[in-house]
Amino acid sequence: MxxxxxxxxxxxxxxxxxxxxxxxxxxxxxxxxxxxxxxxxxxxxxxxxxxxxxxxxxxxxxxxxxxxxxxxxxxxxxxxxxxxxxxxxxxxxxxxxxxxxxxxxxxxxxxxxxxxxxxxxxxxxxxxxxxxxxxxxxERFAPAPASDHSDARIYGELTERETEVLRLLAQALSNAEIAQRLYIGEATVKTHVSNILLKLGVRDRVAAVVHAHRHGLA
Incomplete structure (x- = not known):
């Protein structure tokens, strides 16, 4: 409890x-x-x-x-x-x-x-x-879309499933909601989120959402 x-x-x-x-x-x-x-x-x-x-x-x-x-x-x-x-x-x-x-x-x-x-x-x-x-x-942290080649490289490191999860994160969905949407387990979602944070070099989910909006992924 x-x-x-x-x-x-x-x-x-x-x-x-x-x-x-x-x-x-x-x-x-x-x-x-x-x-x-x-x-x-x-x-x-x-x-x-x-x-x-x-x-x-x-x-x-x-x-x-x-x-x-x-x-x-x-x-x-x-x-x-x-x-x-x-x-x-x-x-x-x-x-x-x-x-x-x-x-x-x-x-x-x-x-x-x-x-x-x-x-x-x-x-x-x-x-x-x-x-x-x-x-x-x-708007505060992502004032304009970016087109840096290094960002393209980073997003290229995400798997197709990780990209799907990131898009859903950017819609403010919880792990449980993402699991339901993608028909996968919640533990699997947590693993994907951890991988996304590591690959993007951000500290938490809010930063990942900002990153996705900044670079036009959301």
Missing amino acids: TRVLIVDDHAAMRAGFRVILEASGFDVVGEAATGAEAADAVAEARPDVICMDVQMPDMDGIEATRRILARAAAEEAPAPRILIVTTFDRDDHLFAALDAGASGFLLKNAGPEQLVGAVRVVAAGDALLAPEVTRRVI
Whole structure:
């Protein structure tokens, strides 16, 4: 069962998230009202996923994300997946969260099904961006198509199946959705994604999506 830590400075919001997530089979292992409390709670609660607000007293969610992941790396411990859930649709929050290592970015006006789906996606190791912000990520990091011969060589190293998987990644499909679309196992999709990241020289799925859009593959 996926263990979830809820971080938000509004008690009513935390309570609402808890009801939604527990009703969907998640184990809510703790709550925190500030980023500092969240950083302290991780060692005790050992969450798989953290639903993290941005604007909070004491320490904001982006700095908390950075510290939690840095601590996990320093201790060589499993790092929780962090889903930023915020009211504010701001580019500075979005790009700072991605830079800090967040696995997803969701707006609080999303419905309960979207929240549940987002937690499942990041818990499975996928990255997720709210539909409202995906285009801005692409525009920020992929301002224009490129035609570099080295890029053509790199894409030539992808197998036909890896190219199919990359195109579906660029459509924001999860591993499970890609597996269903291509009639292959989810473990096989994960292998293809790992190979794609290695061949493209990018660090995560979001970067792979940006790369695909930048070079006209999506």
